[in-house]
Amino acid sequence: MSLPAHLSLILDLSPVPWTALSHSTPPLSLRAFLAQALVFLNAHLALRNENSVSVFGALPGRSVGLYPPPGRGHGHGRRQAGGEEEGSGGGDENTFHVFGQADEGLMSRVEEEVAGLEEVEEDTPPALVGALTKSLCYINRLSNPPPPLNPTNAAPAPPHARIVLFSVSQDASMAYIPFMNCIFSAQKLKVPIDVCKLDDSEVIFLHQASHLTGGAFVHIDQREALLQYLSMCFLSETETRKTLAVPTQDKVDFRAACFCHKEIVDIGYVCSVCLSIFCTPVAQCSTCHTKFSPDTLLRFGGSATNGHSNGTTA
Numbered sequence: 001m002s003l004p005a006h007l008s009l010i011l012d013l014s015p016v017p018w019t020a021l022s023h024s025t026p027p028l029s030l031r032a033f034l035a036q037a038l039v040f041l042n043a044h045l046a047l048r049n050e051n052s053v054s055v056f057g058a059l060p061g062r063s064v065g066l067y068p069p070p071g072r073g074h075g076h077g078r079r080q081a082g083g084e085e086e087g088s089g090g091g092d093e094n095t096f097h098v099f100g101q102a103d104e105g106l107m108s109r110v111e112e113e114v115a116g117l118e119e120v121e122e123d124t125p126p127a128l129v130g131a132l133t134k135s136l137c138y139i140n141r142l143s144n145p146p147p148p149l150n151p152t153n154a155a156p157a158p159p160h161a162r163i164v165l166f167s168v169s170q171d172a173s174m175a176y177i178p179f180m181n182c183i184f185s186a187q188k189l190k191v192p193i194d195v196c197k198l199d200d201s202e203v204i205f206l207h208q209a210s211h212l213t214g215g216a217f218v219h220i221d222q223r224e225a226l227l228q229y230l231s232m233c234f235l236s237e238t239e240t241r242k243t244l245a246v247p248t249q250d251k252v253d254f255r256a257a258c259f260c261h262k263e264i265v266d267i268g269y270v271c272s273v274c275l276s277i278f279c280t281p282v283a284q285c286s287t288c289h290t291k292f293s294p295d296t297l298l299r300f301g302g303s304a305t306n307g308h309s310n311g312t313t314a
């Protein structure tokens with residue numbers, strides 16, 4: 001029997017690219033995007049009674065959990081097997097209550113968070129790493145449920161989880177190392193990271209994230225057909241994907257960012273002990289403090305003094 005599925009959405013909520021997108025042709029406003037994302041979420045919930053969702057937002061400089069609402073415990077966002085979730089009173093009687101909760105809860109939370117953004121500097125990159133980390137922690141908690149209170153009951157099976165990341169801005173190379181750590185954690189948890197790219201900016205690290213975790217990468221060319229892309233490319237769960245051709249990138253850019261200046265490098269120097277990457281030869285690794293022999297430095301064209309200052313100021 002297949003397991004239930006958990007879908008975790010990560011929304012890039014940077015206000016500047018969203019304003020640009022809402023004035024591009026064809027336009028895609030944040031509100032129109034959210035409406036389509038909600039249909040996608042509801043489609044996932046409708047596939048199976050035990051399916052669950054979580055949504056995290058990456059705002060400039062900070063990340064927030066948008067759904068399930070804080071303080072509702074990790075069983076929320078997930079319907080209880082064989083019964084209705086409690087506390088679902090109110091709302092439109094013609095709407096399935098789980099859809100209604102997700103719709104209202106998410107819309108109001110996003111509006112609240114975006115409205116509180118006014119003082120933020122425009123060029124602050126979105127905290128994608130923070131949102132990704134929160135999402136992975138949430139998935140890790142779902143994967144390790146506490147033992148049931150009554151030992152005769154079987155523990156509920158942990159769901160198959162996947163992450164869909166909606167990106168509207170370019171990579172922040174400053175965040176290379178924590179971002180790679182997130183990818184490794186996702187690999188360990190066997191969580192594919194799907195990337196849905198809504199604008200045309202360059203995202204090397206997101207290519208790597210989807211490639212290394214076995215997720216899909218889709219650049220939305222026709223924004224007016226967003227919902228169709230979402231349901232065709234991202235709705236299938238991890239088990240079903242084994243028999244489907246999920247869209248990926250033909251070419252993946254595997255360049256890394258140097259640890260000293262956090263810039264993407266074509267050719268770098270790698271510490272033989274801890275595999276840290278540097279753009280110039282250094283006398284001492286800034287991560288593990290291994291000292292390299294002056295002969296080796298000279299062979300690579302670096303000087304011991306120059307290299308040393310590079311290594312320690314990093």
Ligand SMILES: [Zn+2]
Nearest residue numbers: 258260261279
């Ligand atoms: Zn560097």
Ligand SMILES: [Zn+2]
Nearest residue numbers: 271274285288
């Ligand atoms: Zn090292």
